[in-house]
Amino acid sequence: MSLxxxxxxxxxxxxxxxxxAIIGEKGYHSTTMEEIASKLLMTKGSIYYYFKDKQxxxxxxxxxxxxxxxENIEEVLSEDLPYDxxxxxxMVVHIEYLITEQSGFVMGTNPEQFFSGKQxxxxxxxxxxxxxxxxxxxxxxxxxxxxxxxxxxxxxxxxLGAMNWVVTWYSPNGPMDKTTLAKSISNYLLKIVxx
Amino acid sequence: MSLxxxxxxxxxxxxxxxxxAIIGEKGYHSTTMEEIASKLLMTKGSIYYYFKDKQxxxxxxxxxxxxxxxENIEEVLSEDLPYDxxxxxxMVVHIEYLITEQSGFVMGTNPEQFFSGKQxxxxxxxxxxxxxxxxxxxxxxxxxxxxxxxxxxxxxxxxLGAMNWVVTWYSPNGPMDKTTLAKSISNYLLKIVxx
DNA sequence: CAATTTTTTGAACATATATTCAAAAATAAA
DNA sequence: TTTATTTTTGAATATATGTTCAAAAAATTG
Numbered sequence: 297m298s299l300x301x302x303x304x305x306x307x308x309x310x311x312x313x314x315x316x317a318i319i320g321e322k323g324y325h326s327t328t329m330e331e332i333a334s335k336l337l338m339t340k341g342s343i344y345y346y347f348k349d350k351q352x353x354x355x356x357x358x359x360x361x362x363x364x365x366x367e368n369i370e371e372v373l374s375e376d377l378p379y380d381x382x383x384x385x386x387m388v389v390h391i392e393y394l395i396t397e398q399s400g401f402v403m404g405t406n407p408e409q410f411f412s413g414k415q416x417x418x419x420x421x422x423x424x425x426x427x428x429x430x431x432x433x434x435x436x437x438x439x440x441x442x443x444x445x446x447x448x449x450x451x452x453x454x455x456l457g458a459m460n461w462v463v464t465w466y467s468p469n470g471p472m473d474k475t476t477l478a479k480s481i482s483n484y485l486l487k488i489v490x491x
Numbered sequence: 492m493s494l495x496x497x498x499x500x501x502x503x504x505x506x507x508x509x510x511x512a513i514i515g516e517k518g519y520h521s522t523t524m525e526e527i528a529s530k531l532l533m534t535k536g537s538i539y540y541y542f543k544d545k546q547x548x549x550x551x552x553x554x555x556x557x558x559x560x561x562e563n564i565e566e567v568l569s570e571d572l573p574y575d576x577x578x579x580x581x582m583v584v585h586i587e588y589l590i591t592e593q594s595g596f597v598m599g600t601n602p603e604q605f606f607s608g609k610q611x612x613x614x615x616x617x618x619x620x621x622x623x624x625x626x627x628x629x630x631x632x633x634x635x636x637x638x639x640x641x642x643x644x645x646x647x648x649x650x651l652g653a654m655n656w657v658v659t660w661y662s663p664n665g666p667m668d669k670t671t672l673a674k675s676i677s678n679y680l681l682k683i684v685x686x
Numbered sequence: 687c688a689a690t691t692t693t694t695t696g697a698a699c700a701t702a703t704a705t706t707c708a709a710a711a712a713t714a715a716a
Numbered sequence: 717t718t719t720a721t722t723t724t725t726g727a728a729t730a731t732a733t734g735t736t737c738a739a740a741a742a743a744t745t746g
Contacts, residue, residue: 323604325520342724409518453660454653461652488679537694
């Protein structure tokens, strides 16, 4: 990648990050191109030099968040840990990432509302992949006798819901820092699968 | 209330219900006055005979949902049941109501995004009231020795998150009807507080 | 039935914001 | 430094949808 290409890539990423931050705070529709641009001291017009349209920018933002989530979980899964600790770590990493990016809102909503066609397909695929990792982890934990028998799909969704909900009530001014909170939540959730 | 007043009240309620249904499906911003009206074979212009503006209509929709939720939980709380069964029933009723109204989306989001001033105050008050009921129920259950010691706030939020998330993944075509699903979820969640 | 009141209509209007684009500015290449 | 290329700008445009309103239709009343 040439120097110029790198610069373009960086600008794109800056815009995506700006979009993520504001969308996380205000939601898809209330986030204007104006705001996304002005956060980087640009005018909205120049966003169109990098992205086809708003949809394109938002799509790429969501895609990056989901890809990062998948990378996060893949890394944890590859570690050599007992099932209970591994599941716990998966949860902690998930919650911490969510709080840092405040990305829960859009991620959580049904993407059908925002995307369609090929874009929707990709988003759903990434979501599915993530969900499957967790379902898989639970299933294996059960099989290996670490966890009690459960309906993996339902329990997976309970866990995802409880975690993703955090963005609606977590306050950085609260008594707990995000790591302590993440650990506490995962401990409670672990009780669902432990024998 | 005169006959005429009753008719007006009914029309208002019809509009509110129509709004709830579409907002539950599409979200706040994607729901147009046009759609809300056309569901009742009206034109959007005539909504303004009943409501000041879109904000007013949407606010009243959300308010009614929250008020109904509070009534639901109050009824369960007043029943004479052991703590574990009572908490379970609270959860089942919550999930069933959520699925029926598909109201999770807007309810879940931070209302700061949609409301302000007196409206926001009322919405937050209703949400708080609901949350407090659950926190209270958990705290009492602990005190009476039915439940194990937990951080009631965190556990309350875990439970709310897991439940509210259901709207994002429940499908009426799935293998479980909503009652079976609601029972299953509450059983798993109960494990968090049981000794 | 005639007069009055309520309700609906549909077009006109207002507004917000996404998008386009020609020109200017900044950057890189020669 | 001159020329060519990339990037930004800001105004103009397009569009979608909330809102208003005078007139028509429907319902009610006496």
